[in-house]
Amino acid sequence: MVDFTNEFELLAEAYAVSGGNPLDLRNEQYGLMLVAGNHILGKNEIPGLRIESELFPDGVKARITVAANTKIEKPVHLCFGVIPAEGIQRILADFFIEENAKVSFLAHCTFPNAVKIQHIMEGTIQVGKNSQMEYNETHFHGPRGGVEVLPKMKINVERGGQYSSTFRLIKGAAGVVRLDYEAYLSDESVAELYAKIFGKYKDDIQVKESIYLNGTESRGLVKSRIILADEARAEVLGEVIGKGVNSRGHIDCMEIVQGKKAKASAVPRLQVVEESSKLTHEAAIGSVDKRQVETLMARGLSEQEAVDVIVRGLLK
Numbered sequence: 486m487v488d489f490t491n492e493f494e495l496l497a498e499a500y501a502v503s504g505g506n507p508l509d510l511r512n513e514q515y516g517l518m519l520v521a522g523n524h525i526l527g528k529n530e531i532p533g534l535r536i537e538s539e540l541f542p543d544g545v546k547a548r549i550t551v552a553a554n555t556k557i558e559k560p561v562h563l564c565f566g567v568i569p570a571e572g573i574q575r576i577l578a579d580f581f582i583e584e585n586a587k588v589s590f591l592a593h594c595t596f597p598n599a600v601k602i603q604h605i606m607e608g609t610i611q612v613g614k615n616s617q618m619e620y621n622e623t624h625f626h627g628p629r630g631g632v633e634v635l636p637k638m639k640i641n642v643e644r645g646g647q648y649s650s651t652f653r654l655i656k657g658a659a660g661v662v663r664l665d666y667e668a669y670l671s672d673e674s675v676a677e678l679y680a681k682i683f684g685k686y687k688d689d690i691q692v693k694e695s696i697y698l699n700g701t702e703s704r705g706l707v708k709s710r711i712i713l714a715d716e717a718r719a720e721v722l723g724e725v726i727g728k729g730v731n732s733r734g735h736i737d738c739m740e741i742v743q744g745k746k747a748k749a750s751a752v753p754r755l756q757v758v759e760e761s762s763k764l765t766h767e768a769a770i771g772s773v774d775k776r777q778v779e780t781l782m783a784r785g786l787s788e789q790e791a792v793d794v795i796v797r798g799l800l801k
Contacts, residue, residue, distance in 0.1 A: 544573070599632045623653045655800050692709055713742050725754075
């Protein structure tokens with residue numbers, strides 16, 4: 486049997502830097518899946534949670550099911566990472582949240598030594614009738630920006646269901662990001678998609694989040710906060726399509742550019758198919774508010790410290 490103890494310890498250390506508690510990776514009260522490269526280092530099922538997995542040469546395929554009428558009070562921890570400087574990690578993940586269930590996932594993706602790493606995550610999410618699912622994903626990258634992050638998910642929310650996801654990448658150099666999420670909503674269902682990314686150096690970021698309001702009285706929110714420094718660039722597309730009767734959707738995009746070489750673009754796209762649907766948007770690209778900087782400097786901070794405080798507030 487191969488001993489992955491050292492790999493586990495290295496991943497746990499990176500997990501701590503990314504904001505997680507390493508003790509959670511050993512706590513049997515939490516649902517857990519821990520993957521380093523294409524190795525499953527740990528997996529823990531709890532009542533109502535089933536995790537089926539399969540290995541292939543460059544990654545892991547997982548089917549995660551929450552049983553009907555199950556309310557999982559503590560977050561289910563998912564930890565994905567690559568410790569060496571180079572490698573490919575492909576995660577194929579399908580989530581099935583059955584009727585009247587409630588669950589929160591806390592995912593950490595860590596690539597502390599990345600020089601040439603590709604992290605691919607593809608899958609589907611099925612939120613059953615009157616169920617709730619929350620997915621919070623935090624990334625920690627090393628300082629070199631040698632990571633390609635390629636997440637692509639399709640989310641289906643059934644009648645009365647609620648889905649919320651947050652993609653957060655604010656530590657280390659982002660590298661190349663190609664985020665592509667699509668959510669399809671049934672009657673009286675809700676979806677909220679959040680993205681918070683700090684790009685620096687020569688990071689290249691593309692965010693595409695789409696919500697299809699197919700059901701009657703369905704509601705959706707697309708919200709992004711992107712900070713760019715140095716020579717980083719970002720393209721953000723928020724999209725809402727209103728097909729359901731009395732459906733409601735909103736896009737809120739803000740990009741902050743620091744420095745003359747960073748580039749940003751934001752495109753809110755709204756399409757009304759059903760006349761009773763109401764869709765709104767707001768998009769802004771600019772620099773850090775000078776008055777806020779001056780206020781903080783008057784309290785003793787340097788200009789850079791003041792900017793850092795404002796940026797952390799935007800990404801909090």
